[in-house]
Amino acid sequence: MSGERMYRRGFRFLRARWRVIARLAAWSVLESGQTFLTGFALARALDAGFLAGRATVGLGWLGAAAVAVIAGAYGTGRVYAAVAALVEPLRDRLVRDVVDRGVRDADRGALSRLTQQVEIARDTFAGIVMVSRSFVFTAAGALIGLFSLAPLLLLVVVPPLVAGVGLFALTLRPLTRRQEAFLVADEELAAQLGVVCPGLRDITAAGAEDQVAAGTRERIGAEQRAARSLARWGVVRVVSLTIGGQLPLVLLLATAPWLLAHGVTAGALVGALAYVGQSLLPALQNLIHGLGTSGSRLAVVLRRLSPADPATPEAGRSAPDTGLKPVPAEVPEPSPSAATTTRSASPAAVTLSHLTFAYGPFSEPVIEDLDLSVPHGTHLAIVGPSGIGKSTLTALMAGLLEPTGGSVAVHGVPGTRPTERRVLIPQEAYVFTGTLAENLGQLRQGTVPEAELLATAADLGMNALVDRLGGPTGQVTPGNLSAGERQLIALARAHLSYAPLVLLDEATCHLDPEAEARAERAFARRGGTLVVVAHRVSSALRADRVLVMDGSRTAYGDHADLLERCPLYRDLVGAWSGPSHPALALRDPDGVDAVARARLPRDGRHVVAYGPGGQVETAGDLRDGGAVGGE
Numbered sequence: 001m002s003g004e005r006m007y008r009r010g011f012r013f014l015r016a017r018w019r020v021i022a023r024l025a026a027w028s029v030l031e032s033g034q035t036f037l038t039g040f041a042l043a044r045a046l047d048a049g050f051l052a053g054r055a056t057v058g059l060g061w062l063g064a065a066a067v068a069v070i071a072g073a074y075g076t077g078r079v080y081a082a083v084a085a086l087v088e089p090l091r092d093r094l095v096r097d098v099v100d101r102g103v104r105d106a107d108r109g110a111l112s113r114l115t116q117q118v119e120i121a122r123d124t125f126a127g128i129v130m131v132s133r134s135f136v137f138t139a140a141g142a143l144i145g146l147f148s149l150a151p152l153l154l155l156v157v158v159p160p161l162v163a164g165v166g167l168f169a170l171t172l173r174p175l176t177r178r179q180e181a182f183l184v185a186d187e188e189l190a191a192q193l194g195v196v197c198p199g200l201r202d203i204t205a206a207g208a209e210d211q212v213a214a215g216t217r218e219r220i221g222a223e224q225r226a227a228r229s230l231a232r233w234g235v236v237r238v239v240s241l242t243i244g245g246q247l248p249l250v251l252l253l254a255t256a257p258w259l260l261a262h263g264v265t266a267g268a269l270v271g272a273l274a275y276v277g278q279s280l281l282p283a284l285q286n287l288i289h290g291l292g293t294s295g296s297r298l299a300v301v302l303r304r305l306s307p308a309d310p311a312t313p314e315a316g317r318s319a320p321d322t323g324l325k326p327v328p329a330e331v332p333e334p335s336p337s338a339a340t341t342t343r344s345a346s347p348a349a350v351t352l353s354h355l356t357f358a359y360g361p362f363s364e365p366v367i368e369d370l371d372l373s374v375p376h377g378t379h380l381a382i383v384g385p386s387g388i389g390k391s392t393l394t395a396l397m398a399g400l401l402e403p404t405g406g407s408v409a410v411h412g413v414p415g416t417r418p419t420e421r422r423v424l425i426p427q428e429a430y431v432f433t434g435t436l437a438e439n440l441g442q443l444r445q446g447t448v449p450e451a452e453l454l455a456t457a458a459d460l461g462m463n464a465l466v467d468r469l470g471g472p473t474g475q476v477t478p479g480n481l482s483a484g485e486r487q488l489i490a491l492a493r494a495h496l497s498y499a500p501l502v503l504l505d506e507a508t509c510h511l512d513p514e515a516e517a518r519a520e521r522a523f524a525r526r527g528g529t530l531v532v533v534a535h536r537v538s539s540a541l542r543a544d545r546v547l548v549m550d551g552s553r554t555a556y557g558d559h560a561d562l563l564e565r566c567p568l569y570r571d572l573v574g575a576w577s578g579p580s581h582p583a584l585a586l587r588d589p590d591g592v593d594a595v596a597r598a599r600l601p602r603d604g605r606h607v608v609a610y611g612p613g614g615q616v617e618t619a620g621d622l623r624d625g626g627a628v629g630g631e
Helices: 003-015 018-050 055-105 110-149 152-206 209-254 256-261 266-305 390-398 436-440 450-460 463-469 483-496 513-526 537-542 559-565 567-572
Strands: 348-357 367-375 379-383 405-410 422-425 501-505 529-533 545-550 553-557
Touching: 003 018, 003 055, 018 055, 018 110, 018 266, 055 110, 110 152, 110 266, 152 209, 152 256, 152 266, 209 256, 209 266, 256 266, 348 390, 348 529, 367 390, 367 405, 367 529, 379 390, 379 513, 379 537, 390 405, 390 422, 390 501, 390 529, 422 483, 436 450, 436 483, 450 463, 450 483, 450 513, 463 483, 483 501, 483 513, 513 529, 513 537, 545 559, 545 567, 553 559, 559 567
Parallel strands: 379 529, 379 545, 422 501, 501 529
Antiparallel strands: 348 367, 348 405, 545 553
């Protein structure tokens, strides 16, 4: 991303948070009060107090300075809170950009950016805000104090201060360029060593030592040259600190006789020395070291984290083709699996061929030799005991895991590369600080029309949440939302996406059965294919097909078919044979009587996953019988 575009984005980010900046400035004014009294109170304590033989007056002024220090400490504490309110939204925005690029473009550097570079950017930005704010308000307090003591003092202090700050400002852009050149050279050297070190035996066996050594020396030399260039500009930074911070002290001492002869009092001269030595010099030193190192590093990291320029092919992507639109002609139609019966001649939404996955080379496979074809438009529920691999299967379908064996194809496109043809909503829904519209439209390019946002919210039954947040432009604070509310936002985000394949990995576990049923009906009206890891039997009953996972043994079919031929499924729904007892109504929101069989345990809402017939249990999760969160 170009520097100009990065600066424009930064300006828009700050302008949108002007209230936070105003609050930060207000607390900074309180904090800078101690800066003003550092020199002014000292000067008055000397001139009007101790030098005039009035010790009580002198002590009073020193006491006023002590009170200002206490008030400044309180202001500093509030400043940190305001800085956090400014910095955390930046971190959320960067995380969103990184995840978006990683998922859409299969960016192999996304993990490093998410775990390291985003945190570097957040910490660096916070440091820059603190040192820049501190210098501005400290300098203002000190200069106002110098003017109050004797305007003549400004003639001695201000010129070298302005010269030092100006010289430092001129070094910022070259420092940034050389910092980036150093980081690039360091990354290239690390990449070279990452290839060379594991292959030393092969290099020796092939007799390629000289060629490899030459390439490595070239990269070491490039990093050395970049480091020397960066160090030379670091010397200029030290010079600017000397001119702006230390030269005023020397000039005050050198011109002391002249100042005293022109009406500057001894107390005012001591106060001026205090202003420069205790306030201006430390603030300028922090500014130069903070901006000189951290500022250039932040600019480099932001360029790497931010999306590409619109002129690049990556940023110029058109709106994705999805199952909600005509499928492109070049997408091949996969042959149906022998293990399933397709409902139509349309391409399968998901095709699994001999799919095998294990979490380690010596681990037992979680999924082994699974063949499955899910027709487009199907509502599939995945059920099975806890730990059997349901979430692993959805992660494989989503392209988040690489199969150990076999293959995954989504709408005929092979491979596990994340694409815009699928979206996965996990159990722990991610919601970031920002507007509700930004959260809901995260998976769409550009701005989603407000009418579409509100229609989706109404379809999912989240009108009350939208109203409470203040509409689409209302601010979302993740910590103020319940787990169920976060899941509703994530569901709406998936509903608004163009992805024709939606994977819900227990994404409704914090919703009550009515809200869960409404969400699933909304996705059915939306179109496309829905795959749900079911934690309630009612969810499986709404599905067109059910996949029962039991290690290497799986079963696939509709509810009635599986009840007849799958013992595990009968066990999960509590439909095993035995003495007959009257069925108990479940009040299913779809009007489906899920217990028209004998000896079904109940909880008044839905079938309990485990337990002998007739046993009454609390609302539970089909995986392990534990209580469902939020119920």
